[in-house]
Amino acid sequence: KNEVEQSPQNLTAQEGEFITINCSYSVGISALHWLQQHPGGGIVSLFMLSSGKKKHGRLIATINIQEKHSSLHITASHPRDSAVYICAVRRGVDYGGSQGNLIFGKGTKLSVKP
């Protein structure tokens, strides 16, 4: 079982719909990142969370540390939101190895139709 699981793997929505992407993890973490990857390959950091909730424009990210779960919401989705959304976690201080690296989920491919 992967340490970071995302759902759904693929998501198709109509423009204007409210979208939720989920991320569950099984390790202790110090932070969770939501990232966006476009077909060209480059990755853009959307949020870094260690607790609570963050909002940026139409994007909202929440995290529940006790339940080891995070969600990324997109309100009023638009075709330009079409991309792969990736959840990644950074190990917590109780991890004896390198804490610097991120552990990635496989990503959720979002397609928003006009």
Place this chain on the structure above:
Amino acid sequence: ETGVTQSPTHLIKTRGQQVTLRCSSQSGHNTVSWYQQALGQGPQFIFQYYREEENGRGNFPPRFSGLQFPNYSSELNVNALELDDSALYLCASTLAGWVNTEAFFGQGTRLTVV
């Protein structure tokens, strides 16, 4: 757009050859991590460099090696290329090896081994 640049953007090599990929980090960032992303998968951690020393490594063989220079730019070297090395190689820079700071990603180098 981040200050992290990778070169080259695309590369085709023959099995058995050697390749060097380059990454310049975000200004002020002293840590660079390298990731391999196979098609349809999330990125996998290769290794991380902090102040010119490797300070973490994923499950990759020794033919994957790296360097970090005094200006914090970095190289990833892969010897004896195999067909399975074909992937998108991403580098990410952060301010320190373990402090929770944003990670900035480059656009990636797409390596094809034939």
